[in-house]
Amino acid sequence: MxxxxxxxxxxxxxxxxxxxxxxxxxxxxxxxxxxxxxxxxxxxxxxxxxxxxxxxxxxxxxxxxxxxxxxxxxxxxxxxxxxxxxxxxxxxxxxxxxxxxxxxxxxxxxxxxxxxxxxxxxxxxxxxxxxxxxxxxxxxxxxxxxxxxxxxxxxxxxxxxxxxxxxxxxxxxxxxxxxxxxxxxxSGIPNRKKAEVRQRYALGQASRDELLDAEAASYHxxxxxxxxxxxxxxxxxxxxxxxxxxxxxxxxxxxxxxxxxxxxxxxxxxxxxxxxxxxxxxxxxxxxxxxxxxxxxxxxxxxxxxxxxxxxxxxxxxxxxxxxxxxxxxxxxxxxxxxxxxxxxxxxxxxxxxxxxxxxxxxxxxxxxxxxxxxxxxxxxxxxxxxxxxxxxxxxxxxAPPAHSRDPSVLRPLADPFDQEGGLRRLQGNLGRAVVKVSAVAPALRRIEAPARIFDSQDAVLAAFKAGALDGDFVAVVRGQGPRANGMPELHKLMPTLAALQDRGQRVALLTDGRLSGASGKVLAALHLTPEAAAGGPLAKLRDGDLVVIDADAGVLEARVDEALWQARTPASLSLSGNQHGTGRELFALMRHHVGSAEDGACSLFGSTA
Structure with a gap:
């Protein structure tokens, strides 16, 4: 004991x-x-x-x-x-x-x-x-x-x-x-070097061969x-x-x-x-x-x-x-x-x-x-x-492990932590409940109040970026990505693009009922939003231009929309036909139908406790 x-x-x-x-x-x-x-x-x-x-x-x-x-x-x-x-x-x-x-x-x-x-x-x-x-x-x-x-x-x-x-x-x-x-x-090339090449590739400043060389030197x-x-x-x-x-x-x-x-x-x-x-x-x-x-x-x-x-x-x-x-x-x-x-x-x-x-x-x-x-x-x-x-x-x-950290830039004692709090937060508000990883996000970037830009896939975000349409501060809302909609894929390929926008001075964040990944990085990202849009969640009520607040420190996730207007809105319909077939997806229809919510573990074996 x-x-x-x-x-x-x-x-x-x-x-x-x-x-x-x-x-x-x-x-x-x-x-x-x-x-x-x-x-x-x-x-x-x-x-x-x-x-x-x-x-x-x-x-x-x-x-x-x-x-x-x-x-x-x-x-x-x-x-x-x-x-x-x-x-x-x-x-x-x-x-x-x-x-x-x-x-x-x-x-x-x-x-x-x-x-x-x-x-x-x-x-x-x-x-x-x-x-x-x-x-x-x-x-x-x-x-x-x-x-x-x-x-x-x-x-x-x-x-x-x-x-x-x-x-x-x-x-x-x-x-x-x-x-x-x-x-x-x-260990391969430093992770920051790999991330830097990825970001330059997203901006069109690195070739595919350069990117592949970096990736192969990392995963080797x-x-x-x-x-x-x-x-x-x-x-x-x-x-x-x-x-x-x-x-x-x-x-x-x-x-x-x-x-x-x-x-x-x-x-x-x-x-x-x-x-x-x-x-x-x-x-x-x-x-x-x-x-x-x-x-x-x-x-x-x-x-x-x-x-x-x-x-x-x-x-x-x-x-x-x-x-x-x-x-x-x-x-x-x-x-x-x-x-x-x-x-x-x-x-x-x-x-x-x-x-x-x-x-x-x-x-x-x-x-x-x-x-x-x-x-x-x-x-x-x-x-x-x-x-x-x-x-x-x-x-x-x-x-016994060492009495003192051999590298305080990597590992520290309780008496001298990197932060007084850990890496995860729960968000909640009129858009539902979500999680955010803050350990890699600078304190000054843990809150955003900006207009929503609505997308139904990560490819649509990247297409808008390539078209030069992602100006100003915004919250990229990628919906229809929850477990019931399409199995809740990770949206990790968004990160180099959003990080590049952030580095050039824009305030940006991600809001999604999908996942990001264990590699969640320096961009504020509200993830696993539940109820998901495909289950009638309020995310489907958001429209382009709505002000969205993501405040990781206060645990707040809200759409700043007049309450009467918000209640009167009809949820947008989602186009999910492209997620039903190919690469074996047709075999997983039963799981999509029976899966529980993200906060219930997004598990098809137990269903939801709701």
Whole structure:
């Protein structure tokens, strides 16, 4: 039990989440308790079922047939197109070897799809991206439905993959689950240099070859992209929720230390099954306190806005109900301790070198901003999670993080934060509710009152820019981009253009019922607006020239329109016919029809709580 008193805001938010979730959480835990088996899970199978399960197991067949040891189910997002997942090609062989040496066994239970937002940005395929999370959750459930496993290792890294794996695994929350990442690629060209070339290209001042050279120098090797987007925010979340072996997040791929951590995860998974004395099922690791830790970690690092969707959906899968008010309250109470691109110059390798998540977790724990007493998968509490892995000859051990930041321009202590508040805010007003990431936005640019310019796609914004029609101060309103309309694609290709306009002296902002991305940057952007326009939200009432106020500090989002006129307006009709077919979009119509609102996690698996 922690000896540091909890911060009063953390204590208050945790208490209200527990109260709000009492019924749904109790129901979830009861279902998970009922699923716990006595003895290895495969022994509940009939002889025919069991024979099918070990028919191709080779040297593991005797263990699976007659042993009483644990069997690990591996769910993998490996593919060799995506740099973040390519290093996982050899993980199953490594895990099987580790399991054998520990007296158990391991089998690849199934694979899940892994698409890359970096490849689909601005393309039709981006309209499948958010729903791919729900497909991954279902694929995880299919993989584990053979009911022959005593523990689970989830191999995944990127944007929708980790949330999808976790949502799916929570349906099997009676099993211990450990997440096994691959680590970041080596640093390429500085992120600011890449952004500068992108911006010059948007202005017609750089050639396509120059842009491609910059992009290829940034994304250049196996491993996760090194900016602090959704993928690396995922890894931070797994650490502060206790679902990684300590310090696993940002160890580079294809190194002896990374392999040692993967072996350690397999060994630990076998130690914490229901067959032994230290049973640590996922249902107990991921509780209300772990979810609060995740929101605090997101605020302290200026993490991805996508997690205002993903964390809500993850929590609901565990019977826990959170909303954007919780994010807002915790962010306002949590100092910003990290500057990692896009809210700083450094990448995650530089962040790790400065002291990394170990330093950050210790600072937050010592301030009472994190719950220490969660049932981490490594067998200890969050105080042990901050320990950093090293290889001593060939032996894996953990050591304390540095006492002081090795680079205060990247990572700072609580006594000297970059900002007294965290990176996320909730907005609300007569246009609905939205989220905004402020950690990369200059304080002077966090409020705008300007005329609306209405667009139905990001391509329409870019066309107006190329035509020289985006003069003066304005709020670019891009509507019909919510989950029900077209799957809520990221609108990231708007950023170089809007940033260029801002740099030449215009006051600009983005307002949308779509997403932006984990790379949300220096332009004020009100995102995930709910209710979305396609669901009858007030965004559909906006007209060109209406004054719009976005005030991130005050949490205000309003159309300054006469109330009588506002109430009399008929919502504009949206043209969505172009979003129904092509690139597989026709296969996702059922998800668009059943999806919940953004504040409910934009999830097609649960629907809306409204």
């Amino acid at each position: 922690s000896t540091v008193p909890l911060h009063p805001v953390v204590e208050r938010v945790t208490a209200r989440i527990i109260a709000r979730s009492r019924s749904s959480r109790a129901d979830y835990l009861a279902r998970m308790a009922a699923a716990r088996a006595q003895g290895p899970y495969r022994y509940r199978l009939s002889c025919g079922n069991l024979a099918h399960a070990f028919a191709a197991a080779g040297t593991d067949k005797p263990t699976l047939r007659s042993g009483h040891s644990g069997n690990i189910g591996i769910v993998t997002a490996y593919n060799d197109m995506l740099s973040a997942h390519q290093p996982m090609e050899h993980y199953p062989a490594l895990i099987r070897m580790a399991a054998r040496n520990a007296g158990g066994s391991a089998q690849v239970a199934g694979g899940v799809p892994a698409m890359c937002d970096g490849i689909t940005q601005g393309r039709d395929g981006m309209e499948l991206s958010l729903f791919s999370r729900d497909v991954i959750a279902m694929a995880t459930a299919v993989a584990l439905s053979h009911d022959a496993f005593d523990a689970v290792l989830c191999l995944g890294v990127c944007d929708k993959i980790v949330p999808g794996l976790l949502i799916g695994a929570l349906s099997f929350g009676h099993l211990p689950v450990i997440f096994v990442p691959a680590g970041p690629m080596p 090797a196996p491993g996760t992209c090194t900016f602090y987007g959704t993928a690396n925010s995922n890894q931070m979340l797994m650490e502060v929720m206790g679902l990684h072996m300590p310090g696993a997040a940002f160890v580079p791929p294809n190194t002896p230390l990374r392999d040692a951590l993967t072996v350690a995860a397999a060994e630990q998974a076998l130690r914490i099954t229901a067959l032994g004395p230290d049973y640590r099922p996922l249902a107990h690791t991921l509780d209300e306190k772990a979810i609060v830790n995740a929101m605090v970690g997101l605020a302290a690092t200026g993490g991805s806005t996508n997690h205002t969707l993903h964390l809500v959906a993850i929590a609901r899968a565990a019977g826990i109900l959170i909303d954007w008010d919780d994010f807002d309250a915790l962010s306002r109470a949590t100092p910003l301790l990290a500057r990692i691109y896009p809210n700083g110059e450094a990448d995650v390798n530089q962040f790790e070198a400065a002291g990394g998540l170990g330093f950050l977790i210790r600072e937050l724990l010592d301030a009472g901003l994190l719950h220490e007493d969660i049932a981490c998968v490594h067998g200890g509490t969050l105080r042990q999670q901050m320990m950093q892995p090293v290889l001593d000859d060939l032996t894996l051990r953990w050591q």
